[in-house]
Amino acid sequence: MIRIFTLTGLLAFLSSAAFAGESVPYDASAMRWTFDSRGLVSAHDVAYEKPPSEPWEAMPVGGGDLSAMVRCLGGSLVLHLTKSDAWGFQQPPDAPLGSRFFNNVSPGTVTIDLGDRAAALLTRRFRQRLDLVHGRIVVELGEADEKLTLSIWGDPHESVLLIAWEDPKRLIPQATVALDEWRESMRVWCEDERIGAVEIHTRPARPHLANTGMQDYFAEDKDPLQGRGTAVVIGARTAAVVDRSCEEKTASMRVSFQDSEARLIAIACTVAAHIDPTPQARATLDTLLARPLQEAESRRDAWWNEWWGKSSLHVTGDDPMVQRLCGAYHVHLYTLGCTNRGAVPSKWDGGPGLMRRDERTWGLSEWVQEIRFTYMPLYAANRRGMAKGLTDHYTRMQPYLRRQTETMWGVDGLWIPETVLPWGHAEDFILKADGPVRGGYFLTRDPETIRYGKFEQFNAYVGLLFTAGLEIAHHYLEYYDYFPDDAYLRDEAYPVVREVCRFLSQLLRKEDDGLYHLGPANALETWWLVRDPTDTLDGIRAIFPRFIALSKQYEADRELRERCAEILAHLVLPPHQHWDAEGNVTEDADSYAPAGALGPIPKPRNFEIPALYRVYPFGLSGIGSCDRDVCIHTFNRRIFGITNSWSLDAVWAARLGLADEAARLLGEHAQRYHRFPYGGWDSSNSSVWPGGLAACPYVDGAGLSAFGLQEMMLQSHEEAIRILPATPDTWSGLFRFAARGGFLVSACFSEGIPELVEIESLAGRPLAIYHPWSRPDASKDGNPPVVVRSSRGNRTIAAPESILRFEVQAGDKLLLCEPETFRNHSARTAVERH
Numbered sequence: 001m002i003r004i005f006t007l008t009g010l011l012a013f014l015s016s017a018a019f020a021g022e023s024v025p026y027d028a029s030a031m032r033w034t035f036d037s038r039g040l041v042s043a044h045d046v047a048y049e050k051p052p053s054e055p056w057e058a059m060p061v062g063g064g065d066l067s068a069m070v071r072c073l074g075g076s077l078v079l080h081l082t083k084s085d086a087w088g089f090q091q092p093p094d095a096p097l098g099s100r101f102f103n104n105v106s107p108g109t110v111t112i113d114l115g116d117r118a119a120a121l122l123t124r125r126f127r128q129r130l131d132l133v134h135g136r137i138v139v140e141l142g143e144a145d146e147k148l149t150l151s152i153w154g155d156p157h158e159s160v161l162l163i164a165w166e167d168p169k170r171l172i173p174q175a176t177v178a179l180d181e182w183r184e185s186m187r188v189w190c191e192d193e194r195i196g197a198v199e200i201h202t203r204p205a206r207p208h209l210a211n212t213g214m215q216d217y218f219a220e221d222k223d224p225l226q227g228r229g230t231a232v233v234i235g236a237r238t239a240a241v242v243d244r245s246c247e248e249k250t251a252s253m254r255v256s257f258q259d260s261e262a263r264l265i266a267i268a269c270t271v272a273a274h275i276d277p278t279p280q281a282r283a284t285l286d287t288l289l290a291r292p293l294q295e296a297e298s299r300r301d302a303w304w305n306e307w308w309g310k311s312s313l314h315v316t317g318d319d320p321m322v323q324r325l326c327g328a329y330h331v332h333l334y335t336l337g338c339t340n341r342g343a344v345p346s347k348w349d350g351g352p353g354l355m356r357r358d359e360r361t362w363g364l365s366e367w368v369q370e371i372r373f374t375y376m377p378l379y380a381a382n383r384r385g386m387a388k389g390l391t392d393h394y395t396r397m398q399p400y401l402r403r404q405t406e407t408m409w410g411v412d413g414l415w416i417p418e419t420v421l422p423w424g425h426a427e428d429f430i431l432k433a434d435g436p437v438r439g440g441y442f443l444t445r446d447p448e449t450i451r452y453g454k455f456e457q458f459n460a461y462v463g464l465l466f467t468a469g470l471e472i473a474h475h476y477l478e479y480y481d482y483f484p485d486d487a488y489l490r491d492e493a494y495p496v497v498r499e500v501c502r503f504l505s506q507l508l509r510k511e512d513d514g515l516y517h518l519g520p521a522n523a524l525e526t527w528w529l530v531r532d533p534t535d536t537l538d539g540i541r542a543i544f545p546r547f548i549a550l551s552k553q554y555e556a557d558r559e560l561r562e563r564c565a566e567i568l569a570h571l572v573l574p575p576h577q578h579w580d581a582e583g584n585v586t587e588d589a590d591s592y593a594p595a596g597a598l599g600p601i602p603k604p605r606n607f608e609i610p611a612l613y614r615v616y617p618f619g620l621s622g623i624g625s626c627d628r629d630v631c632i633h634t635f636n637r638r639i640f641g642i643t644n645s646w647s648l649d650a651v652w653a654a655r656l657g658l659a660d661e662a663a664r665l666l667g668e669h670a671q672r673y674h675r676f677p678y679g680g681w682d683s684s685n686s687s688v689w690p691g692g693l694a695a696c697p698y699v700d701g702a703g704l705s706a707f708g709l710q711e712m713m714l715q716s717h718e719e720a721i722r723i724l725p726a727t728p729d730t731w732s733g734l735f736r737f738a739a740r741g742g743f744l745v746s747a748c749f750s751e752g753i754p755e756l757v758e759i760e761s762l763a764g765r766p767l768a769i770y771h772p773w774s775r776p777d778a779s780k781d782g783n784p785p786v787v788v789r790s791s792r793g794n795r796t797i798a799a800p801e802s803i804l805r806f807e808v809q810a811g812d813k814l815l816l817c818e819p820e821t822f823r824n825h826s827a828r829t830a831v832e833r834h
Helices: 037-042 116-124 206-212 278-290 293-308 320-339 368-380 384-409 467-482 486-505 534-554 558-569 610-614 628-636 649-655 659-673 700-713 819-833
Strands: 046-048 059-062 067-073 076-082 087-089 102-104 109-113 126-131 136-143 146-154 160-166 174-180 186-191 194-200 228-237 239-247 250-257 263-273 312-316 442-444 457-459 521-523 527-533 577-579 585-587 595-597 732-739 743-750 753-761 767-770 786-790 793-797 803-806 813-817
Touching (some): 037 293, 037 312, 059 136, 059 146, 067 126, 067 146, 076 160, 116 146, 160 278, 160 293, 174 194, 174 228, 174 263, 186 239, 186 250, 194 250, 194 278, 206 384, 263 278, 312 700, 320 700, 467 534, 486 534, 486 558, 521 534, 534 558, 649 659, 659 700, 753 767, 786 819, 813 819
Parallel strands (some): 521 527
Antiparallel strands (some): 059 067, 087 102, 126 136, 160 263, 174 250, 186 194, 194 228, 442 457, 527 595, 577 585, 732 743, 743 753, 753 813, 767 803, 786 793
């Protein structure tokens, strides 16, 4: 039986006794943590003890760009390839207007047949392990003196996958490598000691951009698809090709290994615009094969060692689900390390890897409501380089988006559609309906009721959803808040935030009541054509003030600043009602409504809760806000629970300080969607595999779960950093996460109470942190003392306020603890030294 298991007993100090005060993994004299961060990761390795022969049982591996889902079939390894910038078509040229023409496709399937001997070894003993720390898959066949151990990994700096094994007894003298393709546009070849495939698109994308009037934006030699090539090249080291063949869509070669040295097979894949990428792929392959195996392994280990050293998490509790969530967290970070460093972000559906041909449901477009989940956990996880991938993605689109805004809306500014292709194109609109239109959910725009826009038809789910641009602006600012960089804020974030505000400021209208309104518009995808959608207006309340402040700081854009300030000062207030699933509206002073008024389609069409977007993503309300009780009441009365892998319930519970509810909801979410055997996440749609599993693993549920765990441990979106703001009192462990303001926060805690808290300043900004041991009755009895240790010595704050404030410089570390903990820890340290 295939199973997921967690290796246990690795870290003695993480026992329950450790968190009762007997052993804290911290050296106070050196001001450093002593826990084994690599051990924390490897504790969540995933192992199969039966060959994963089905596609849905495969494990992901990759070097950040080229990746594969890996499984065993008899004595063969099967690697199904995925690359985020390998694009193709999924609809014919004459498909109806509004079709999703494009797709993210697989470069092919590679099968390495190790022969009958390997198949026989497999029957004696089999083990396939996801080695998280080293970023590889390890496959063991046989035992004792007849054992073969294979390693599969992706080079962290090149688009190459490597398969290596030691074979001193020459158990496997030969192997047959086959590359299978299926698309008509993909041609296979055999030449010298290499096999490969190449696809160069002759069909242009430009005609399919006419739905937004963008068919003439690209010159012929800049077409996003025409002339775009994908090449795969495969070779082996210290091997002679004794046979090779090309038959229709399969290229294969049989290689004979010439000595007992380590075996190495490499797969290179290159994508290039308007040139044949095969020479580049061959050159990359040759370079990798020429390197000693030890050097290739060292490159891999160095990258993954740095990756895992950026943050840490370990949690235990009385419910086995806690360990499962922690394991899923680490598998998700591993998956992003394998797949999310390519030319464009890895796709939320199939980002971990496609499993069968090009099979996925949602085409090439990214939804803002989905791509965010790839990046939400990366901020606190301190993956600065990868976190910037989201803003880089939208920054590259800006010229196209600006032109498309003018074409579709007749205004300037920046319209960021909910769904966009990698270059910025919106597929869900029809500027001029001069042909057949895709069936489903397209509506005709009535200029009398929908006065903005120039298009004739639109997808009703996303066409009038205006929150997307505000949420992307939020992520530009979020990146800066976590990783302060004034040049980035001025040159990259501010222009996007400004133009998003400019666009929206032209849609809002001041009415006879003296207030600005928006409508008809969507409250997310759930409530169509409503008046004053709460999610969008709360996004305005969050983003407009940031733009105004930056505009003043830069002494720029005064006219737009004054316009936005005017809108904020007279923006319609949040409505207080309850809307049920049948579209019935009742007054409720203690609840926020999804919008100001229903539209012509009274029932919800999806399962989102727009009224809670003020809690997350926009952070207007939470634990310390004056409307927390209203938000909790809104949360408790929400008409949808966890209906999809993207349901934000657990995140909202954490942001509202509902610790036990957040834990329960994360557990429910995992029970429903954490279902692929390797630890990948399922979806509520695209079900094709046994048990209703989706066609491929999804990133959204994984990112949501990881982010939810982080928010339970640490929050920093309010005035000050909160330690364990929503952690159940049955949880113990430690974490090291980044916090807004440029801080790295580490804490060791027992049964929901911190023992030690360390804050390292990375940017030299003022530090504010809520008292980690504050009392509920602090206003009466005061807060307990706090010991502060730094390189300047120790001091005790005898009567601290609820927020502790410090002036720090970049590189400074502060250690906070209660006096008793400090005395006990100091005494233990003295004894150990003696």
